[in-house]
Amino acid sequence: MGLNYYKIKKNVLKARKLVIKGTTAAGSGHPGGSFSMAEIMGCLYYKHLKFDPKNPLWDDRDRLILSKGHASPGLYSNLAVAGYFEPAELETLRKFGSKLQGHPDLKCPGVEFCGGSLGLGLSYSIGNALAARLDNKNHRIYTVIGDGESNEGQVWEAAMAAVKFKTDNITAFLDRNFIQQDSYTEKIMPLDENLEGDDLSLMWKDASRWKIGDKWRAFGWNVIDIDGHRIEQIDNAIKKAKQAKGVPSIIIARTIKGKGVEHMEDNPQWHGKAPKPEMVPIINAELESHFVIAPSIIAGDMSNLEKEVKKCVVGRADYIHLDVMDGAFVPNTTFDHTKIKELRPLTIIPFDAHLMINEPVKHVREYVDAGSDIVTVHAEVCDESSFGEIHDILQQNGVGVGLAINPDTELPQWSHKFIENLEQLIVMSVVPGQSGQKYIESSHEKTQRLVSILKEHNFEGTIEADGGVTLENAGQCFTDGARAFVGGSAIIGQNDVRGIIREFRDTILKSRRRLLIQKANELGGKELVNEWIDLHVVGEKKNQLIQIAKELGFN
Ligand code: DX5
Ligand code: ZN
Secondary structure, three states: OOOOHHHHHHHHHHHHHHHHHHHHHHOOOOHHHHHHOHHHHHHHHHHHOOOOOOOOOOOOOOEEEEOOHHHHHHHHHHHHHOOOOOHHHHHHOOOOOOOOOOOOOOOOOOOOOOOOOOOOHHHHHHHHHHHHHHOOOOOOEEEEEEOOHHHOHHHHHHHHHHHHOOOOOEEEEEEEOOEOOOOEHHHHOOOOOOOOOOOHHHHHHOHHHOOHHHHHHHOOOEEEEEEOOOHHHHHHHHHHHHHOOOOOEEEEEEOOOOOOOOOOOOOHHHHOOOOOHHHHHHHHHHHHOOOEEEEEHHHOOOOOHHHHHHHHHHOOOOOEEEEEEEOOOOOOEOOOHHHHHHHHHHOOOOEEEEEEOOOHHHHHHHHHHOOOOEEEEEHHHOOHHHHHHHHHHHHHOOOEEEEEEOOOOOOOHHHHHHHHHOOEEEEEOOOOOOOOOOOOOHHHHHHHHHHHHHHHOOOOOEEEEEOOOOOOOHHHHHHHOEEEEEEHHHHHOOOOHHHHHHHHHHHHHHHHHHHHHHHHHHHHHHHHHHHHHHOOOOOOHHHHHHHHHHHHOOO
16 A cells, blocks of 8 residues: 555654653643644654755745644654654753744744644645645645634634635644643533533544534535544545645544553643653653554455455454465465455555465565555565565565564574564464464563564564464563554454454553553652552543552552
């Protein structure tokens, strides 16, 4: 698909960590709204936006107008990752004399608009859009507005004007995180409907209650509704918006304020507050331990893989794991790139193609052309030269690079030089060949060992546990170091795929919470553990954390 999924994701992580660094150093700032728009910014900066950090005022650049300017750390962090200035400069955030002020200022290269006085960015974007038209330029204007910001009447005046002037070179994003400075948007000035109580989750999940898209439609905009943390959905929406002729587009991105750090998520307190320095290593560990669920469709009905893909869509899978077997590298045969090509139009969920085939170098292009987002080949059938070729082809096409090792295989010496560019290492925990086998217990220890080897070689990718992963062992696999979880019989083999994926997430989340509590204990003993737990005020998280701390003997 050429999504460049992994590159975007790695940079989104870097940017989130810089937001933490900057706001902590400043002792103030807005992490919540920076995190709700983190994936949107990532898709723009690392895929769609035309810009040149060496020439910030290049005439043909696309314009990114951050109307909700208080989320400036989320802008600066991406400008740094994109190469406008050194990431270390984030430490000067909000300091006297710094170009990184609390609200964006034009003296910072890459900043297009002094946002922060809310409600103005869309009007300014219309001016830019009309200027581009007069100058016969085809650059685009991307505008990010907030939902709290939408209380401002000028937003709606601009909404009318953009349609009147047919500014189809504008793509706006509504960062719909449901929270504004003082409380939930649906309490202060509902965009959808009044919120009774403080539980946002029902509102977030129930599409029938979202009215804001209808408001924009009524104004004449091309409206695209998405989950604003799914890279593939943002990417697809940006592409669709580019195709709309004669009307401006708005992407209504449902997001979570503070997304990525549990105690900040959905918590109005984190609209504008900085983390305490002692919490930073724990927060970074949390950001680094993001995980994904990848159902393997061969565990379903092989005569109707289309149906299995649809189950993954309904189940909200993160990836779809595609096990290609050639009857030679492994005794079984499943399907090849032609099937992947047939399945591709059914969904935009990233395709995680695992090639259990001989001579992968001869076939890798076919899997790129079929629309894979990552292609993983086996170390047993590669050497330095053929893997080098595979690596180059995948990178040139914006496809993730993966390497897999069988239970009896260690990482070969030749692979070391590629580790820093690997997006994924599949650690097989069954002898590959079929789904439904039992997890080989020694894989736990092997994964733990691999983590340190990978670290030595600057691995920035993800370990994917593949084979015999179940609800019983997934938590331990996470503790070992796996961050992607293939589930064949344990997910696709089940009736309620959506329910089981949710259970997988909950189980792994529990392991993650345990890991973070252990980290807090290492860094500051029981006192820090309790402080960490006390940050978790929204939802049920706190009770589970208290329970885990008890189990560990920390309180
Ligand atoms: C094994 C495949 C796995 C397998 C997973 O050869 O690579 O992806 O299908 O299925 P379970 O989870 O049932 O082991
Ligand atoms: Zn597999």
